[in-house]
Amino acid sequence: MLSNIHASVKDSLESFGHKHTHLMAAFCLYGAYTVGSTALNWSWRFFKTFLRPGKNLFKRYHGGYIVITGGTDGLGLGYAREFAAKGFNLVLIARNPVKLASVKVELTREHEGIDVKVIEFDFNKPYTAEGYKPLKEELDKIEDISVLINNVGTLDTGNFNDLSINIINSMIQVNCIPQIVLTKYLLPRLLQRSKEQKKRTAILNISSASNYIRLAGSSIYASTKSFNKTFSDVIGKEYGKYIDVMAVIPGPTVSNLVSDNAPLVIQPEVHARWVLSDLGYNTETFGHYKHWMFTNIFGLPLLGTQFAKMRKSFVKSQNKN
Numbered sequence: 474m475l476s477n478i479h480a481s482v483k484d485s486l487e488s489f490g491h492k493h494t495h496l497m498a499a500f501c502l503y504g505a506y507t508v509g510s511t512a513l514n515w516s517w518r519f520f521k522t523f524l525r526p527g528k529n530l531f532k533r534y535h536g537g538y539i540v541i542t543g544g545t546d547g548l549g550l551g552y553a554r555e556f557a558a559k560g561f562n563l564v565l566i567a568r569n570p571v572k573l574a575s576v577k578v579e580l581t582r583e584h585e586g587i588d589v590k591v592i593e594f595d596f597n598k599p600y601t602a603e604g605y606k607p608l609k610e611e612l613d614k615i616e617d618i619s620v621l622i623n624n625v626g627t628l629d630t631g632n633f634n635d636l637s638i639n640i641i642n643s644m645i646q647v648n649c650i651p652q653i654v655l656t657k658y659l660l661p662r663l664l665q666r667s668k669e670q671k672k673r674t675a676i677l678n679i680s681s682a683s684n685y686i687r688l689a690g691s692s693i694y695a696s697t698k699s700f701n702k703t704f705s706d707v708i709g710k711e712y713g714k715y716i717d718v719m720a721v722i723p724g725p726t727v728s729n730l731v732s733d734n735a736p737l738v739i740q741p742e743v744h745a746r747w748v749l750s751d752l753g754y755n756t757e758t759f760g761h762y763k764h765w766m767f768t769n770i771f772g773l774p775l776l777g778t779q780f781a782k783m784r785k786s787f788v789k790s791q792n793k794n
């Protein structure tokens with residue numbers, strides 16, 4: 474019975490092939506193209522993830538100051554440590570003066586010769602020229618800024634109806650406004666440094682895997698992270714000739730927002746190291762390969778639903794009001 478079916482399918486295919494030789498050739502070509510391009514794509518991904526050496530960033534950006542919003546904890550501190558280890562000077566902006574002072578002491582003790590400046594500023598407020606004046610004045614005093622890292626962000630999860638207007642407002646404020654204001658302040662200087670002094674500059678915009686996987690319970694957070702990513706992509710198109718603009722798409726990273734029992738979680742320094750190895754090459758990076766895996770695995774509809782249920786166990790709530 475089975476052999477009869479097999480023979481009849483074979484006959485039909487052969488007679489189809491004889492009658493439609495052009496169509497068969499097109500099918501074969503399309504198949505070869507799909508297999509070839511997938512193989513190339515995976516080889517390229519493998520090469521750039523595991524084999525391609527990072528650029529010499531100190532040489533590429535001619536040293537200078539790295540401005541990091543939210544540079545005293547989590548991912549921001551990871552970037553601060555990695556850039557400090559490469560010999561860059563730092564400007565760290567955050568709220569807590571005690572943490573700012575202790576991070577400054579730690580970094581200057583561990584990396585002799587670098588200068589660490591700290592600016593105390595709370596981004597959880599609407600933009601007004603007057604309100605942001607102290608920050609602008611401090612930034613204006615700093616000569617030779619080479620890299621801006623728009624990192625500061627906050628996270629609260631819950632179905633939309635369960636999020637208070639205060640929490641929503643806070644997430645939009647902290648995750649979106651500083652990125653725009655800091656870029657507005659510093660972009661002219663970064664452009665000038667790059668064009669006139671021939672010293673290349675960079676802007677890193679920290680988005681999130683939530684930009685792609687958009688789970689239930691993350692309506693506002695994921696929207697703000699899409700904002701970060703979209704803004705990054707567009708200014709990259711406008712100024713990429715002079716400034717390395719890169720959107721960063723982290724998955725779970727141990728911090729004040731995410732605990733160490735999250736799936737595929739990594740430490741902030743590891744995250745930063747992998748991101749910096751892509752800087753100067755890419756306009757977007759997941760950083761560590763685990764975060765690429767995270768986005769692809771939990772981006773699948775079924776697993777995404779499971780993840781949405783798990784998230785409460787490792788996301789640390791920030792706002793209580």
Ligand SMILES: NC(=O)c1ccc[n+]([C@@H]2O[C@H](COP(=O)([O-])OP(=O)(O)OC[C@H]3O[C@@H](n4cnc5c(N)ncnc54)[C@H](OP(=O)(O)O)[C@@H]3O)[C@@H](O)[C@H]2O)c1
Pocket residue numbers: 542543544545546547548549566567568569570572594595596597624625626627628647679680681682722723724725726727728729730731
């Ligand atoms: N952790 C993750 O798994 C993960 C994954 C994807 C994307 N991200 C993104 O990575 C970025 C950093 O997150 P994180 O997890 O590293 O957060 P974190 O551990 O909470 O660190 C936040 C940093 O920002 C500062 N900060 C927070 N609110 C501030 C405010 N209103 N004004 C000024 N500074 C403020 C904090 O300093 P103070 O203590 O002084 O306030 C701290 O230095 C965010 O944009 C987040 O969306 C994180």
